[in-house]
Amino acid sequence: MLAQETIVTGKVTDAATGDPIPFVNVVFKGTSNGMTTDFDGKFRIRALAITPADSIVASYIGYKPRSKKIKRGITQVVNIQLEEDVTKLQEVVIKSGENPAFPIIRKVIDNKSINDKRKLSGYEHETYAKMEIDADNISEKLREKKIMRRIAQVLDSMDRIAGEDGKPILPLFITESVSKIYYRDNPSLKKEVISKSKINGVLGEDYSDLLAQMIGPSMQDYNFYTNWLNFGRKAFVSPIADGWRAYYDYELLDSAVLDGHFCYRLDFFPKSEQALAFTGTMWITKDEYAIKQIDATVGSTANINFIEKVKIQHEYTKVEGGAWLPVKSRVLIDVGEISANSAGLLAKFYVSNKNFVVNQPKPTSFFDRAIEKAEDANLEEEDKVWDSLRHEPLTTSEKNVYHMIDTIKNIPIVRSYVDILKLIINGYYKTGKVFIGPYLGAIAWNNHEGIRLQAGFKTNIKFSRKWVLGAQLAYGFHDQELKYQAFVKRILNRKQWTTFTLQSKYEITRVGFDEDFVTDFPLFKYASRWGRYDLSNYFHEYKAVFERELFKGFSQKVAVRQYDFIPTYPFEYHTSPADITSPTTNQFKTTEVFFESRYARDQVFLQNDNDRIGLESKRWPVFTVRYTHGFKSGLGDFTYDKIRVNVNKRMKMGPLGNGYINLTGEQIFGTVPNPLLGVHLGNQTRIYLPVSFNMLRFGEFASDRYASLQYRQNFEGLFLNNIPLIQKLKWRWLATANVLVGTLSRANQEAVTNPSGENQYKTFALDPAKPYLEVGYGVENIFKFLRVDFVHRLNYLEIPDSRNFGVFFSVQIQL
Structure with missing residues (x-):
């Protein structure tokens, strides 16, 4: 027996x-x-x-x-x-002689090029992904809130999501998807084709699809064979980075056979608690010195906002061609509570890959869209269909999540809070087929308009997937002028994004204020409506714009625009600008056509409702070229040509943080009044704007030929992490520099007169031998949201009313 x-x-x-x-x-x-x-x-x-x-x-x-x-x-x-042990700090004891883990790590580094999946000319695989977002750390005080009492009955059943003795978790969002991932090298391109998707969340359908795109499997690709793993704008150093010894300590603890591979167990620990580095365990194969499994965690001591923990787990398999690809991956992001009365968030991702095909890359034309979704991907399927699609079945608690979310989101008070949250995120209030807003610009005050009230709307996808209508009305109680804008947009093609827009507008603006420059900075845009307007004008504008993405990363825009300039300040120009003896007048009109080409090689675009959202380019610069031609006709007073080139890029600098560079150059051909020249964007608000010259007044300088450089360096925690009293605050140092070189021909200088003779109404010319300079420094991450910039203007201080120093603020949400 x-x-x-x-x-x-x-x-x-x-x-x-x-x-x-x-x-x-x-x-x-x-x-x-x-x-x-x-x-x-x-x-x-x-x-x-x-x-x-x-x-x-x-x-x-x-x-x-x-x-x-x-x-x-x-x-x-x-x-x-x-339970996590947040107080215990692992100590690595270094004995005499070399650490036995070091020879293994050196072998891993030597074999990275062999084991890294990027060595393959291409690969593809089937992917099942599951993502869940929950509220956790729900305090007793928060449970007493009215909204929480209403869902207390649901909360009482939450314990089994975390387990029999786990902490209560409130599910907010869950999605499952089945897709195929494609990758090719030279050029490096990646694509996800989603065949089936199942989504449920308390935010409803408005943001669920966008959220699923933003956090899908193609966005959760963390490759430890690279030196740095990107997480948002943060870069974490890999435990097998080329410079491993500067960042990590290691221990060789064990060996075992995993899936037929004899493996060494190495534990790794960051040398600095504040460093963006991992703590964890990896199993290294003896024969190939490849990662077989890895469990890596970044804890709350690292200089990263809101995040209590980031955990990444991978299990790898060897494929044809010798590379190792992940077959299973988990990512957990634990977002801490903002205050004692709030809850935290847990974002959990699980990805399973199978049926690998390697070294059969698709043609570059196949990768025209980074994320593509089948038309019937969101069609509801029976449970048995999903049971056949999943690589492994759902747990009992995961099955309950769908029912719990349905229950929670149908509670009236929850719907009210969700509506408020959507308003904060989007700036609009959704009611049926229409968005009401934007609320950020609902009220303002300036010396021309007095109190300004504004209201507007635009239609959403429930109205139409092809047509978008919108309008705004604004009234100033001092100038007693009714301003308006209205537009209609036709979405001609969603796959190869193509739109045609007609727009009409009557507004007041500051001279040199180009809305194209500030689209991504709505807080500055609306802040500029407050305060004193010295150089400003009313205008009528009629515009038709056709835009199309011709191929991946390359889009073309063509527009026709008619514009009337009506100044609010003493302004006159010669009706024949090249002839200073010609009569003067103070209003003009223009008709122009412009062609704009934009190339962003690795930028990913997402679709939300009827909008297209571009994420930040990861590696390559973004190039934009615009050619403008002005026609002299019954609707235009001048003939001119403009060519403008812009290049912007984010530069990852490892321990030095991130650098951001914005280069612009423009040439204007022809003699025209200065509002039609390159009027350099100033800033008379207290909101810092990275694309402006923050110490200039609006309209202070204009050029017909110029080049500008705007640079900022975010040092992350490089310096302040070493100051004991400040490192706990997680403040971050930054520096900025703006340089502007320009010239203004004599003809263009003489084309405009200043009837009042007052400098506050004058636009000046730069000395071509004397660049305009301003430098700054500052601290960000104050209270996790606030950034303060201190900016010095270094020259042209002889200009009356110029400012040599300014303090600016901005609100930003970043990790």
Whole structure:
């Protein structure tokens, strides 16, 4: 007869999140008999019944050890939840001689080019992705709030999402998708084709699809074989980066056979608590020195906003061609509470890949869109269909999430709070087929309009997927002028984004204020409506714009524009600008056509409602070229040509943070009044604008030929992390510099007169041998939201009313 055995199987999970924990040591108490959990947190251990152990013990780096009672001599299931140990700091003891982990790490570095998936000319695979966003750390004080009392009954059943003794979690959003991922090298291109998608969230359908695009599997590709892993605008140093020894300490702790591969276990720890580096465990294969499994965590001590923890887990398999690709991945992002009365957020991602095809790259034309969704992807399918699509079944708690979200979002008070949140995010209030707003510009005051009130609307996708209508009305109680704008946009093609827009507008603006420059800065746009207007004008504008994406990253825009200039300040120009003896007048009109080409090689675009949203380019610069021709006709007083070129790029600098450069050059051909020249964007608000010259007045300088450079350096925590009293605040140092070189021909200088003779109404010319300079420095991440810039103007201080120093503020949400 076989000796009686004690067999224990189970799963180890995180008590706070419910996610499985790989690499956990599970042993019979008082013995070395046990194993480590697999990627899914599962274990199976056995011992003879005569073994005296009456408990099993689970332990893992970063968690408090835990034991659980067992019964001897039977087969049983024992699940264990581990609580994070936030106070315990791992110490690495360096003994005499070389650390035995170092030779292994060197071999890993030497073999990166062989094992990295980027060595392949191309690969593709089927992907199942599951993403869930939950509210966690729901305090008792928050539970007493009216909205929380209404959903208390739902909350009482939340415990089983995290597990039998886990913390309560409130589900907010869940999505599943089945897709194919394609990659090719030279050029490096990636595409996700979503065939099926299932989405449910408390925000409803308005943002769920956009959120699914933003956090889909193609956005969760973290490659540890690169030196830096990008997370938003943050860059985390890989534990196998080329400069590993400067950032990490290592311990060689164990060896085991995983899926037939003999592997070394290495634990790694950042040398600095504030560094954007990982703590965790990786298993390295003995033969290829490739990562077989990795569990890497960035904790709350790192200089990163809002985030308590980022955990990335990968399990790899070797494919044809020798590279290792992830077959399973998990990413967990734990967002901390903003205040004692708020809750935190958990974002959990799971990706499973299978059926790999390598070294058969698709043609570059195939990658015209980074994310493509089948027309029937969102069609509801029966549960049995999804059961066949999933790579593995949902857990019981995951099945309950769909029902819980439906219950929560139908509670009236929850719907009210959701509407308020949408208003804050979007600036508009949605009612049926229409958005009302934007509310940010609802009221303003300036010396020309007095109190200004504004209201508007635009239609949404429920009105039409092809037509967008919108209008705004504004009234100034001092100038007693009714301003308006109205537009109609036809979406001709969503796949290869193509639109045609007609627009009519009557407004007041500042001279040199180009809305194309400030589209991405709505706070500055509306702040500029406040205060004193010295150089300003009313205008009528009629515009027709056709825009099309011709191929991936390259878009073309063609527009025809008619514009009337009506000044509010003393302004006159010669009716024949080239003839200073010609009569003068103070109003003009123009008719122009412009052609704009834009190339952003690796920019990803998402679609939300009837809008197209461009994410920041990751690696390549963005080029924009615009040619404008003005016609002299019954609707235009001048003939002129303009050519403007702009290049902007974000530069990742590792430990130095991020640099941002914006280069612009323009040439105007012809003699025209200065409002039609290159009027350099100033700033008379207290809101910092990175694309303006913040110490200039609006309309202070104009050029017919110029080049400008705007640069800012965000040092992250490079300097302030080393100051003991400040490092806990997680403030970040930054520096800025703006340079402007320009010239203005004598003909263009003499084309305009200043009837009042007052400098406040004068637009000046730059000395071509004397660049305009302003430099700044500042601190960001104050209270996690506030940025303060101190800017010095270094020259042209002889100009009356010029400012040599300014303090500016901005609100930003960043990690």
